[in-house]
Amino acid sequence: DAGVIQSPRHEVTEMGQEVTLRCKPISGHDYLFWYRQTMMRGLELLIYFNNNVPIDDSGMPEDRFSAKMPNASFSTLKIQPSEPRDSAVYFCASSTRSGGNTGELFFGEGSRLTVL
Amino acid sequence: GQSLEQPSEVTAVEGAIVQINCTYQTSGFYGLSWYQQHDGGAPTFLSYNALDGLEETGRFSSFLSRSDSYGYLLLQELQMKDSASYFCAVSPGGGADGLTFGKGTHLIIQP
Numbered sequence: 001d002a003g004v005i006q007s008p009r010h011e012v013t014e015m016g017q018e019v020t021l022r023c024k025p026i027s028g029h030d031y032l033f034w035y036r037q038t039m040m041r042g043l044e045l046l047i048y049f050n051n052n053v054p055i056d057d058s059g060m061p062e063d064r065f066s067a068k069m070p071n072a073s074f075s076t077l078k079i080q081p082s083e084p085r086d087s088a089v090y091f092c093a094s095s096t097r098s099g100g101n102t103g104e105l106f107f108g109e110g111s112r113l114t115v116l
Numbered sequence: 117g118q119s120l121e122q123p124s125e126v127t128a129v130e131g132a133i134v135q136i137n138c139t140y141q142t143s144g145f146y147g148l149s150w151y152q153q154h155d156g157g158a159p160t161f162l163s164y165n166a167l168d169g170l171e172e173t174g175r176f177s178s179f180l181s182r183s184d185s186y187g188y189l190l191l192q193e194l195q196m197k198d199s200a201s202y203f204c205a206v207s208p209g210g211g212a213d214g215l216t217f218g219k220g221t222h223l224i225i226q227p
Contacts, residue, residue: 056213
């Protein structure tokens with residue numbers, strides 16, 4: 001079974017540009033999480049969905065960030081406009097309900113974003 | 117809110133045993149997880165403790181004391197491939213509500 005698939009793996013863009021990161025969760029997983037990782041702040045939970053519905057977006061840093069999950073097999077995280085401080089690795093993870101109860105999330109390989 | 121404390125770096129020798137500690141403060145607690153992350157890679161799940169005591173999975177073991185808000189990951193018979201960052205994480209509210217991660221411990225293994 002394929003794992004969580006993220007694209008692009010690397011993105012370099014200029015300040016002010018729109019960035020869209022994509023994620024395909026593991027089939028059958030009904031929870032999807034977006035995390036951001038930086039050296040300073042570690043792994044931060046941005047938002048998570050259950051059955052395609054956003055449950056908690058309190059970790060989204062500001063209005064420039066938005067996330068959608070139009071169906072069970074696809075989610076996007078959009079940054080508009082992007083700023084240099086958004087440079088980070090963005091991870092998507094998915095889980096089943098029981099997996100969540102055991103603290104087991106399955107992470108994608110991440111999207112490394114550099115904003116110049 | 118939630119906060120987790122773990123050492124930023126630990127050094128050990130190949131073949132030895134190393135313990136990585138984690139203390140946490142959370143408004144709610146469901147369980148403590150451990151993840152491994154190699155440089156440039158994704159975090160991967162290692163273990164989970166919901167109850168006090170020791171859980172063993174091969175060379176890795178994890179311990180939890182709920183009364184002390186403390187846990188540790190024990191790695192035995194260290195191999196060079198164990199060089200990675202190790203994160204503890206808490207599930208504060210139960211269910212699949214997302215994990216809060218510590219800043220991670222960089223494990224350096226010397227031959």
